[in-house]
Amino acid sequence: MSFRRAPALEFALSAVLAFVLLFLVTVLLSRHDLVLDLSLGQRRTLAPQTVQVLEMVERPISITAFYTDDPAEQARLLNLVQRYREHTRLLELEFVDVDRRPDLAREYGVSTNRTVVLEDGDLRVRISDPDEARLTAGLIRVLNAEPPLVFFVTGHGESSVEDDSGSGWMEAARMLLQQNFALRTLSTAVIERVPEQASLVVLAGPELDLTPGEITVLEQYLLRGGRLLAAVEPGGSRSVDSLLTLWGIQPGNGYLIDASDEQRNLLGGKEEPLIALAMGGNPDHPITRGFTFATFYPISRALLAVEPPPAGVETSWLVRSGQRTWLERTASTDAATVYDAGIDLRGPLALGMAATIDLSAFAAGAVSVRGLTGNLLEMASDEIDLRDPTLAADQQLGDEHFAGGLGDNARMVVFGDADFASNANLRVQGNGDLFLAAVLWLTEQEDRIALAPRPELSDPFILGARRTQLLQWIGIGVVPLLFFLAGGLSLWRRRRWV
Template identity: 30%
Template sequence: MAWIDRNRLFNILGYAGFTLCVVTAIAYGIMPEKIQYIWIGWLIGGPGVMAYVVGNFETVKTYLKRRSARYGANAAVLVMLFLGVLVFVEAISAIHYLQFDLTANKYYTLSDQTIRLLQGLTEPVHVTAFFQEAARTREEAKDLLSQYANVSRRFTFEFVDPDRFPGKARRYKVTTYGTIVLECGTRDQKVTELSEEKLTNALLRLIRKGEKVVYFLSGHGEKSIEDRKKGGYSTVKEAIQDQNYAVKELLLMRAHEVPEDAAVLIVPGPQKPLFPIELEMLEGFIDRGGHIFILLDPETQTGLEKFLKEYGIEVGNDIIIDKLSRLFGGDYLTPIVSKYALNHPITKNFNTASFFPVARSVAPADIDDPEVETTRLAFTGESSWAETDLEKLEKGRASFDEEKDKRGPVPVAVVSTVKIDKSKKGKEEEKNKEEGGNKSVSVHARIVVFGDSDFASNSYLNLSGNRDLFLNTLSWLAEEEDLISIRPKKRENTPVVLSYTQGRVIFWSSVILLPGVVLVIGIIVFRSKGS
């Protein structure tokens, strides 16, 4: 059996180890984010270099005695000291960094609200961004996430290519590129639109203490949150749960009142009238400052029509017809909602069309109550109208009647904010007595009424802007729409415009003068050495 020469073995290990260390250093310079894998190369290559030194100790010792070796060692020590200073400065800058944003509109500076939120984090938050390796928006997302991570060590992030790691994308239920998943403990939030406002709001919902409860009224033929058929609301339930809300059904006759923990009560398309005692319970909920989301279908009499009029909302006994909907593959009874109230938090900056299959009009009622403030939230197009002759419509002979029908744009959603003055009672009654009697407090009840419930059903929720409109409304009712409102920053294009004279000066100074000076100096040095 042939034995490998000992010196040759050490040489092979040394050269291989040195090569591996160099390749690892280059890899680190190209992909510093992969440091958790790159250090393995140094761990393997280092012992190889050490083996070479041990195996050739006499040769190394003899070489170090030379004068050139001493000079080289001094240079190496200086280089190592210089590198050590650089590493020290890099380590210090990683902890205590200072950056300057020189853009005109502070494009690379986070808002004060976001900074305060990040500085107040008490739990680690990890972000997984699902972007393709070559996606143009990847660098923009990395810049934004890096700004968050620079403010707080508890905020970390990583990028995952869903094409290379489909299993991880499935585990997080990611179906679109550019999705960002925030995790804190067992909770998570998803962001599909990259902006500081969206990311910060998701972070706020993620670290929110406690769980808000959304109740769905049942017992009158409403849409069921457990129904997975086309007309059910199971998709809505999942969408609400994804926003970290608890979702429950509520049978008022059994509960005797709307529960105290109800953040929002949703009435999803009742088909039968509510009992008078149930309407009294709803009134009591509003008097407590409750928030109600009511979706009423056409050709139904639920008792809510008269009830809502007291709060400034009038529900029309009609059906909206929109001829424009035929262009989008629908029929006349599926109006397109493309106009929204720009001054309301629900629809601010909302510019996506929504589709309401078979809807009725909803408009502010003419009441004299200064405590009630109403806003038209969403409208159909100008080619639509609210048809009041339902018998004629059923026979297929509907046409616009100037005297009876409402010409478009027709409002299909109205918001009512009710200011309620009341005295603290119940659990605080004894405390109030000790402090000198009942205290007058003011609360604001919130009511939103849509003239259709099918737009949020399993068939239509993910159509165009339906989902966002529903969830925006829920967030406003749950008093979370104004957690963070950050005006988006735009990149400003400010080109440098030079006059003809300025352009010529720059050309001659940079292209002719400076290279000419270098050339002349070179000639002088060459001639001086030659002489």
């Protein structure tokens, strides 16, 4: 009799011990999250830059999410905010149904679904379709209050940020607004000085020449430590070409021809030699470090580094064409093109370049664009001598040009095509990522480059509230029950053999 009771007692004790251990493990896991990111490339792990921003949060920030009754979309945002809350408990999330609370939506200036409003006191920042990049950018805006101010130069046939046609830059403007930049237009013809609060000035494919006075405005802005993004087109402004050349980046005369197999394959076998392709980017520059996407440039110019470089100027290529490309210097875009040795320039050729200018070193050997503009327009670009010792004294830069500086160095990014960032092409392959990375580097936000929106590689499986509750009951009730059943089966089998 005692022999038969021993297994039963042993089973009961084992079952109780297993239940207690399971209960303790469940309690510990409920209080201390254990997260294992097994996704490809750890795409569910917050970027280090996001973690740095979250560590800066010192006061409560409310997140009001205006969503329709869509559990899957709400779960995406909730999951993201929960990952943020692992680093700070000062984020408060509340969902509001846009259809049920139109009054609150109007109060917050929300008119579309999937809009999030970050709120810190009287400051409100709206974000559409929030992902990690946009939500972190919104937090930066809330923490810093003043967004970087980007000026787009107008009046010379530039691509317009208000133009929604294929050639306009409205999508580029929308991308910057989503990243919490403030945008303004700037007419250099009616000002004497770029505003001090400018974080960046953009020249989006000017077709007409700028006047000497306008060139001087941009020149003095750079000499004060300004930031310039220039996209130049074949046959575009020669005065802008001259300005860029004096700062170390020379736009080549002509247009790029791409006869590579990679370009033709990515275009579905089409013969489009005027569309230049760049694969990846310069791994040694912050803008393109880790950049592996393809980028496209319809009817582009090649960019050349001035040799020898001006004093204090350091240039780097960002993206460049392949081996089977060349800079066509003779034929028009309508004519059949053949590489002419000795005339055309064979690739690889830069399609995007960056320059960093040490102003203290640049001051010693620089020459004034204002004094040279007239001469430069009469000279071939490859004949420019940047250090001509015969320049008159009034053409040399004086110390007054460097007074009241914005910083000790200037930055410049040049692309050989303005259409790569147009509405028609910004979302093609990596064009938008490259454009945004260039703007972030120019505005000294390199840490945010890694936060560019990452596309989903697959549709995640997201559980609704009912299924989540069901899984919880399975862990609490079903799993212990299985232990009891297994023990009962073992006891029954033992009794059969006794």
